[in-house]
Every structure is written in C-alpha cells, then in structure tokens.
Amino acid sequence: MLTYDFEKRGKMSLYEYLYNCIKNDILSGKIKAGEKLPSKRTMAKNHNISVITVENAYAQLLVEGYIFSKEKRGYFASEISGQYLNNGGINGNKEKIVETKVSLKSGQIKKKIQDTKKQWLVDFNSNHIMYDSFPFSIWSRIMRQTLLDRENSFLSSPLPNGVVELREAIANHLMEFRGMEVDAENIIIGAGTEYLYSIIVQLLGRDSVIAVEDPGYRKIGKVYESNGVECLHLPIDNSGIQTKALLGKKIDAVHISPSHHFPTGRVMPVSRRQHLIHWAIENNGFIIEDDYDSEFRFSGRPIPTMVGMDKEIVIYMNTFSKTLAPSIRIAYMVLPDSLMEKFHTKLNFYSGTVSSFEQYTLANFIAGGYYERHINRMRNYYRDYRNKIINAIKQSALYPKVTIEEENAGLHFILGIKKEIDDNRFKKILRENNINISCVSDYCYNDLKEFDHKFIINYSAVPEDKLKKALTIMNNALE
Structure with a gap:
C-alpha cells in the first residue's frame, strides 16, 4: 500500500502533494511500470483525505501521461524513465538546409482580406478575446x-x-x-x-x-x-x-x-x-x-x-x-x-x-x-463561457450528430461530425449562412484522413445571443 506523510507537504495543496509523491515514485521505479494504483476510495481512506483530492491528483497524472486507465479496472503506472527529467546539458553548432519558395495565390490573399472585413453571424475562426475583458x-x-x-x-x-x-x-x-x-x-x-x-x-x-x-x-x-x-x-x-x-x-x-x-x-x-x-x-x-x-x-x-x-x-x-x-x-x-x-x-x-x-x-x-490577477480572472471567465457554449451544443438538435473533444484547455475545442460528410461542402453551406469555421484538415500539410470531419470551435469571441441560431443552421446543414 502506498503511504505518504502529508505533514511534509509544506505550502502545497493536498492534491499537488499526492500528485508529486506518486509521480516521483513512478520516476524512481518504486512504482513499477504496469503496477496498479490503489483505488481512489482506498487511497483516500488510507491517508484520511477526500476522494476528490485523490481524483484531482490522478487526473493530473493521467493528463501528463504518468499513469493510464483501464475501464472498470482502475489506474496503472506508465512505462517512464526518469533519465531526462532533470536539467541536463547538450549543445552544438547547427548549420544547414535547402531554399524553398513560398507563395500565396492572389485569390487566396483576396479571400483572406474579404473574410477579415466580413461581418459574420458567428465566427468560429476568430481567436480574438472579448474586448470588455481587457x-x-x-x-x-x-x-x-x-x-x-x-x-x-x-x-x-x-x-x-x-x-x-x-x-x-x-x-x-x-x-x-x-x-x-x-x-x-x-x-x-x-x-x-x-x-x-x-x-x-x-x-x-x-x-x-x-x-x-x-x-x-x-x-x-x-x-x-x-x-x-x-x-x-x-x-x-x-x-x-x-x-x-x-x-x-x-x-x-x-x-x-x-x-x-x-x-x-x-x-x-x-x-x-x-x-x-x-x-x-x-x-x-x-x-x-x-x-x-x-x-x-x-x-x-x-x-x-x-x-x-x-x-x-x-x-x-x-x-x-x-x-x-x-x-x-x-x-x-x-x-x-x-x-x-x-x-x-x-x-x-x-x-x-x-x-x-x-x-x-x-x-x-x-x-x-x-x-496574474488578469490571467486568473480570464481563466474563470472563459471556463464559464466554454461551459455555456458546450451546454448550448448539448441542448441543441445538433448534439446527437457530433462529438466534443479536447475541451479542457485553450480557447477552442474540436467538434467531430459522426456521419460521413464533405468537409468543404459543409463549410461552404455555413459560409453562405454567415458562419465562418475551419476544420482540422485545413491545417494538415499531408492528406491525413483521420482528421476528416473534425471542426475547430474558437469560442473566445462568439456572441452568446447568436449561438442558438448558428447551431440550428449547422444542424440543418447536416440533414
């Protein structure tokens, strides 16, 4: 049974201390690769802490890749080496490469200028902040x-x-x-x-x-x-x-x-x-x-x-x-x-x-x-705003047709379309209805099929009062 002395945590929060203890044990090899961690309830009872504290520590370890989960079986330690986790040294001179010419067609430039000037109903491409938050x-x-x-x-x-x-x-x-x-x-x-x-x-x-x-x-x-x-x-x-x-x-x-x-x-x-x-x-x-x-x-x-x-x-x-x-x-x-x-x-x-x-x-x-205070205020603001956007999607007729992915960080998330569609045609229909949106494949250099039917929702400047209408248009475009 893993046992940690929480009296040594200093100014760290309970979950941060538990996270650090488990992480260090994984890196040192004390917790072996593939070894199962105690259940959240068992860990909490053993250390006289709340299940929520353990849940937060496990969640952080999971997102950073120190542990992985198996459905209905629990959490297990990942295979990780501690060799490269301290400040080391390496340098060297680097000099090389080939000349490449990059050009944008005049039509593309013209389209970008037009898009910048256009007044959209909703612009899911915009990564601007809400100006009243500055x-x-x-x-x-x-x-x-x-x-x-x-x-x-x-x-x-x-x-x-x-x-x-x-x-x-x-x-x-x-x-x-x-x-x-x-x-x-x-x-x-x-x-x-x-x-x-x-x-x-x-x-x-x-x-x-x-x-x-x-x-x-x-x-x-x-x-x-x-x-x-x-x-x-x-x-x-x-x-x-x-x-x-x-x-x-x-x-x-x-x-x-x-x-x-x-x-x-x-x-x-x-x-x-x-x-x-x-x-x-x-x-x-x-x-x-x-x-x-x-x-x-x-x-x-x-x-x-x-x-x-x-x-x-x-x-x-x-x-x-x-x-x-x-x-x-x-x-x-x-x-x-x-x-x-x-x-x-x-x-x-x-x-x-x-x-x-x-x-x-x-x-x-x-x-x-x-x-720091501005960042904290903005983080709280956008967390609440993200929740409003996601809740609006979940309450709309569009929701059964889509998935919401990678929504826990940043000012955008991915909206996956469950059915086979022509991504460019879908974008064209939305643009004709004053909705600007990009898909993940727009950012692919090579033809990577696994990123088809995934659309980017930049929500930082989406007007809440126009979202319902935009979701209705998106749903109709998938009919």
Whole structure:
C-alpha cells in the first residue's frame, strides 16, 4: 500500500502533494511500470483525505501521461524513465538546409482580406478575446506612471534582447506560474513570435532542417520556409509528433506545442517528451517548445514544460497576444546558454523590435501582480463561457450528430461530425449562412484522413445571443 506523510507537504495543496509523491515514485521505479494504483476510495481512506483530492491528483497524472486507465479496472503506472527529467546539458553548432519558395495565390490573399472585413453571424475562426475583458483602466494608469518614471529611458534604443525589467518580470512569472528556473539573461523579447522564429533560423543556420507538426499552425512552417529553411511536416498521433518519423532523417530542431497542440488540443504525455529529449541528445538537436495558450487550462495544474527536462536543448517560446490582446505584439523566448552566447556574438547588432515604453509598461503590469490577477480572472471567465457554449451544443438538435473533444484547455475545442460528410461542402453551406469555421484538415500539410470531419470551435469571441441560431443552421446543414 502506498503511504505518504502529508505533514511534509509544506505550502502545497493536498492534491499537488499526492500528485508529486506518486509521480516521483513512478520516476524512481518504486512504482513499477504496469503496477496498479490503489483505488481512489482506498487511497483516500488510507491517508484520511477526500476522494476528490485523490481524483484531482490522478487526473493530473493521467493528463501528463504518468499513469493510464483501464475501464472498470482502475489506474496503472506508465512505462517512464526518469533519465531526462532533470536539467541536463547538450549543445552544438547547427548549420544547414535547402531554399524553398513560398507563395500565396492572389485569390487566396483576396479571400483572406474579404473574410477579415466580413461581418459574420458567428465566427468560429476568430481567436480574438472579448474586448470588455481587457483591463483598460489599470493598463492606462500604468502607462501614465511609466511615462513619469521612465521619461529619460525612452530616448535610448532598447537592448537587442529586451529591457532588463521586462526580462526579470517574465523570469519571475515563469517560476511562479510554470515552475521554470530561468535566467533573465537567457530571455529575448520580440515583436511577435514570427520575429523570434527568424532569430532561431539565424542561430541554427539557414541550411537547417526543422520538423513541424502535421496538422499544425500553418504560419510556423511558412515563416521558417520564407527564411530559407527546409521544413519537414511530420504526423502526430494521440501523443503528439511521432518520434519514429524523426528516425533516419537529418533534422536540426523539432517545433512542437506539447502542452496544448493546435489544432487538436492534445497534450503530449511525459513518455513521448522523454523520447524527444533522447532524440535531441543523440542527434545534437534542439526542441522548440511553443507554449502558446498554456495559460488557459481549466482543470488541474499547468502542464510542466520540457525546459525542466533539459534546459540546454529546449528553446521555450510564448506570447502575450492571447492573454492580453492580439495588438500587443510582445513575445519572448528562453534560449539555452549555447544559443544565447551565439546570439550575443553574431546577432547583437539588432535593435530591439518592441518599444521601450511598451516593455516597461508590461514589466510593471507583471511585477505589480496585475497580470496574474488578469490571467486568473480570464481563466474563470472563459471556463464559464466554454461551459455555456458546450451546454448550448448539448441542448441543441445538433448534439446527437457530433462529438466534443479536447475541451479542457485553450480557447477552442474540436467538434467531430459522426456521419460521413464533405468537409468543404459543409463549410461552404455555413459560409453562405454567415458562419465562418475551419476544420482540422485545413491545417494538415499531408492528406491525413483521420482528421476528416473534425471542426475547430474558437469560442473566445462568439456572441452568446447568436449561438442558438448558428447551431440550428449547422444542424440543418447536416440533414
């Protein structure tokens, strides 16, 4: 019987302490692979804690891949090695790849412009936030105070990697929110992730090969290819990018979103993360961890980052455009020491791409605790709003014809259609009725049939009063 001393938990909540104890026992081998864990009721009774506490701990272990469940049989320990779960070291020079030309047809460009201007009944493609949720009064007050406190600082160019105050604020936030121990000196601030992608290309070399997820966010591959890098689009499965697809290929870096994949919303389990770390070490490669949307996890604790497994091979990236506003073009990445040294040596001639004023304002917003409170408020708001959207679907005539998938994190979920349909025809009918929607296959580089009939519901800016009508139209389109 597993027994843990809860008097040693310190400031940790009961479920976090139990989660950590079981996780450490699995990693150390004390709990063997395939070993059955005590039932939730037995574990609760043995430690004089509630069943809900055990349920929350098991749920977190399950989503991170430390345990798996068998229907009516219980929970079992996954086969996991603790070898790559501490900060290790690996670096190396990388330089390679082929030129690729990327172009968009003029018709596609025209359509994008028209879609941007069109007033939709419901736009399931929009990832904008609700504008009334932005803390305008606090932000404007901090801007005024920043002008008073920093008037002399605005006359000088920002450092290539960003102002110290913002980098330190981000480092502290990452420690508090993600449990990441990072040095502010390893952080680079940029005007959006696209700019940071181009910096990565220059650090790795334009003759490099970068693997990206398929399906995945199409802009990532386009930006890399426009910078002269060869992109390999590798398929994902339920655990994320397939590591077997990396074998036998000369790849310098793998770009992934392990904590909340777009568009599927899947979480990469710890065993797959270990395989990727092992691949990177064996092949002198890097992992680019895109943590976009990780702040909006609605159950359990945040998924640990891969930086904690080996900070010398993982490039961590995130942005404030989702949590604050798309117009706030401030993103950042945390580089391994080897690449940070290379940045200072070869790319130190760059000027900062984000104005000092915006950087100081955001730094004060984070350091003053306003950002954390804003995130907590937004998380609660979108959890409630997601529930309203899902309940509306469940109460509609559409519900028997669909499935709802990966709804526990991020500001979108997947709506699966149970019957065989022509995805493009379905989208066309909806567009003719002023409903804008995309399917997962729109984000596939290769023809991956397993992602057919799955549609992306971005709900962050869906007007609640128009949802019922939209669901009726969608149901009629499936008749």
